[in-house]
Amino acid sequence: MSTAAEAGSAEVSRAERIEYLLRLADTSLVAGQRLGELLGHGPTLEEDLALGNISLDLIGQARLLLALAGRIEDKGRDEDALAFRRDAPQFRNMSLAEQPNEDFAATIVRQCLLDAWQLETYESLTGSREEALADIAHKAVKECRYHWRFSAGWLVRLGDGTEESHARVSAALGALWRFTDELLTPDALDAHMAVCGIGPAPGLIRERWDARVSAVLAEAKLQKPPHQHYPWHGKRGVHSEHLGHLLTEMQFLPRTYPGVTW
Amino acid sequence: MVEAARPEGADGRERQIWRVLESVADPEIPVVNIVELGIVRQVRAGADGRLRVRITPTYSGCPATEVIARSIRETLDQSGCADVMLETVLWPPWSSQWLSDSGRRKLEAFGIAVERGEPGQVACPRCASHQVECISEFGSTPCKAHYRCRECFEPFDTFKCL
Numbered sequence: 001m002s003t004a005a006e007a008g009s010a011e012v013s014r015a016e017r018i019e020y021l022l023r024l025a026d027t028s029l030v031a032g033q034r035l036g037e038l039l040g041h042g043p044t045l046e047e048d049l050a051l052g053n054i055s056l057d058l059i060g061q062a063r064l065l066l067a068l069a070g071r072i073e074d075k076g077r078d079e080d081a082l083a084f085r086r087d088a089p090q091f092r093n094m095s096l097a098e099q100p101n102e103d104f105a106a107t108i109v110r111q112c113l114l115d116a117w118q119l120e121t122y123e124s125l126t127g128s129r130e131e132a133l134a135d136i137a138h139k140a141v142k143e144c145r146y147h148w149r150f151s152a153g154w155l156v157r158l159g160d161g162t163e164e165s166h167a168r169v170s171a172a173l174g175a176l177w178r179f180t181d182e183l184l185t186p187d188a189l190d191a192h193m194a195v196c197g198i199g200p201a202p203g204l205i206r207e208r209w210d211a212r213v214s215a216v217l218a219e220a221k222l223q224k225p226p227h228q229h230y231p232w233h234g235k236r237g238v239h240s241e242h243l244g245h246l247l248t249e250m251q252f253l254p255r256t257y258p259g260v261t262w
Numbered sequence: 263m264v265e266a267a268r269p270e271g272a273d274g275r276e277r278q279i280w281r282v283l284e285s286v287a288d289p290e291i292p293v294v295n296i297v298e299l300g301i302v303r304q305v306r307a308g309a310d311g312r313l314r315v316r317i318t319p320t321y322s323g324c325p326a327t328e329v330i331a332r333s334i335r336e337t338l339d340q341s342g343c344a345d346v347m348l349e350t351v352l353w354p355p356w357s358s359q360w361l362s363d364s365g366r367r368k369l370e371a372f373g374i375a376v377e378r379g380e381p382g383q384v385a386c387p388r389c390a391s392h393q394v395e396c397i398s399e400f401g402s403t404p405c406k407a408h409y410r411c412r413e414c415f416e417p418f419d420t421f422k423c424l
Contacts, residue, residue, distance in 0.1 A: 032323075046398035046408065053323075053400040060323025064352070135352040139322055142355060142424050150399050 012196040017130065018069045019092065020193050022082075023235045024121070024133075025065030026093035029083060030243065031114055032058030033250050034101060043104050050150055054111070057143045064136045071132075084254040088243045095234035096179035098243040105158055105168035109176050112151035113213065117183045119144040120208040121200060129197035152216045159220025166221070173222060178230040184209060187236070276305050279313065282341045289329045290403050293372040296330060300360025303351060314347045320356045321404040321424075358405075358424050369421055375409065377423035384420050386411035396420075 035055035042048025066079035077085075096114055101107045122144055125137035158169040184206040186194070193199030217224050234243075254260065283305075284297045296302055296317070304316040317334065319327040331348060338346050358377065361369075366376050375384045375394075384394050391413035398408040406419045 046400075049402070049408075050398055050400035053404050056323030056325065056404055057321055058323065060319075060321065064322060132352075135355075136322075139319075139352055139355040143322060146399065146422070146424070153399075 010192070010195045010197075012192070012198065014072055016189060016192065017198070018073055019189060020199060021065050021069040021072070021133065022092040023094070025062045025069060025082075026091045027097045027114070028058045028065065028118070029062035030091070030093040030246060031097040031111070032056070032062060033246055034097065034099075035107075035111070037249075038101060038107065047104075051107070054147050054150065057147065061136065061140045061143070064139075065133075068132050068136065080254070084251045088239050088247055089237045091239065091243060091247070092235050092237060093239075093243070094179070094183055095232040095240055096176065096183060098234065098240060098246060099176060099179065100242055102172065103168060105165065106172035106176065108151055108154045108158060109169060109172040111147070112155045112216070113176060113180055113183075115144060115148040115151050116209050116212045116216075117180075117205065119148050120205050120212065123208075124200035124204060128199070133198070155216055155222075156220040159217075159222040169220070170222060173217075174225055177225040178228045179232055181227070181229055182232040182234060275313065278341075279305050279315065279338070279343060279346060282337055282343060283315065283334065286330070286333050286337050289326050289333070291369070291372070291374065293368045294365045296334070298362045298365030298368065300356060300358075300362070300365075301330065308347070312345060312347055313343075314349055316349050316351050318351050318354075318356050324404050326403075356424070358421060361421070373418055374406065375418055375420040377420060380423065383423075384409055386414060386416055387418055388416040389414040 032055045035051045035058065038048070038051050039055075040048065042051055062083070063079045066082040070077045070079060070082055094114075094117075096110060099106075099110055101110075119141065122137040122141040126134055126141060128134040128137065155169065158165040160166070186202045190199055191202055194201050214224060232238075232240075234240075280297065280302075283302050284295050286296045288294050288296060288299055288301075299320070301317050301320065302315065303318050304314070306314060306316075308314050315334065315338070317331065327350075331350065335348055338344065338348070361376065369376055370387050373387050375387045377384055382396065385392055386394055386409075389411060391411055393412040394409050395412060396407060397410050397417070400406075401408040401419050405422055405424070407422050408417070409420045410417045
């Protein structure tokens, strides 16, 4: 991140740093929980294990990020408090992450689009001025490379597979593409984080994500859908109905039995 | 090959702590200890003079991380090292390059292959053939992938290159 070293003079508030971390943390957490729903339901044993392992990595990243947000907030909230005792409007995940699993094609398309975003974002965040975030990014980027290899590999197999697999993956791509604009369009907070040397330079992620995703779509013999500007604002706390249902399941135990431990 | 972070010139107390740490087995692959896995990064005195053990997780989501930290704490306490502090650090991120040579040999003897250098550079732990194929990028734990030997048909776990 070339801008990080030069930037850094702009003021950044504690609230802004937390808000930015929650976007990253909640995207990982919600995506991890979605994949966790497939445990025991994967199409084959290998894919079941793979999706479960990716889910674990994502939840692990979310824990590190939420713990960091809690430390910066300094009000005694740890990663569990942030994961289990916030409601949907307080979640800052990208809308793409909360979309349902549907069939295996939709799960793979969602994961692939998200993996590409996480990979490029964490790669760039390894140079963040928020040092603890840079440390997490160094770790996460290695894991995301593995996730991408898995999801991109499957995208190619499904896209360049049978008539049915191609039809299903094309349909999923068409349905989920509208959520990608939110990942790639910086809002005021993203832009401010870039100026402060914390987040990636505006436009950088779109450029790299687009190159990465376009290449894999071509290999998978899939048509890239036209750009859709769709005003999703998951990262500002405005969510689709799916997040509430996901949280109901994820938060049931700690909400019903507060303070319960293993 | 990067060896474990154990320094040559460690003094008596530090050497003792390294030995104690070598008695802590990985909970999921008990043939190797946590020093051989490269999880222990440093044993060093802080500014206050107290010794600190620095450990790092393999994968962010590895469920063994907490079990490992707990068993290190218990082992230190039982070995007269209750004053030694335990810290978890993320930087630099864990790498399979930190696996020691003895750790590699033990894993291979146990039937777990270890990727050499690049992903996919794997030899069958049973017949040493390089005619192997990846069945799944993800195996029974986050750090392993699943392979099969095309020569002897042995299915086996492989420690991933990260």
